Amino acid sequence: MNQPITIAVLAGTTREQRQSIKAAHYIADFGSKLPDVEIIFVDPTDFSFEGDGNDPEGKDPRYTAIVERADAFFIVTPEYNHSFPGSLKRMLDSELAHYNHKPVAIAGVSNGNWGGVRAVEQLCGAIRELGLVVMSWDVYFPYVQNIFNDDNSINEEYNDRYEGQLSKLYAELIWFAEILKEKRTK
């Protein structure tokens, strides 16, 4: 068995009625079935960040520990007013050094046509500043309300499409994670 790769899947919003959490769980479940992969699911409603910034009082030590441990990240963001949610930005902002030289994949989610592409584009600038290595393509969930059933399972007609896309994106993410992990630990 290879050394496992730990991937933190970050859900992007705290909104009570959020639909994007279904995509986040689907992505996390998919990753947890891959060989030699450990998934940590990060729901921002489970954490608390005082004020702004990354000073000690602005951190949640449980999130710090996850970021430190993770070898890679998979961010699942909905689109809010052509950008990504403030709660996701707040959570990301609470850390800095532990993101450095780690890869990140992104999924965009919307209830309309665009699948969150504008949120993803906005997010790329911020995560580049954090030192994360951004994958060159993404996965999109437009009309998210049609993709997942009420019990959060994926609608049969979308299964093949997303299985194919996620297989490729996870393979790319893990490829970068293994190389960067080796380099970081040397």
Ligand SMILES: Cc1cc2nc3c(=O)[nH]c(=O)nc-3n(C[C@H](O)[C@H](O)[C@H](O)COP(=O)(O)O)c2cc1C
């Ligand atoms: C404050 C707010 C702003 C939104 N702005 C956009 C937007 O600019 N573009 C878009 O496609 N969808 C927008 N949406 C709709 C989301 O795409 C929709 O809620 C979708 O289900 C994903 O977000 P959720 O996880 O909060 O449900 C917005 C939703 C909220 C709550």
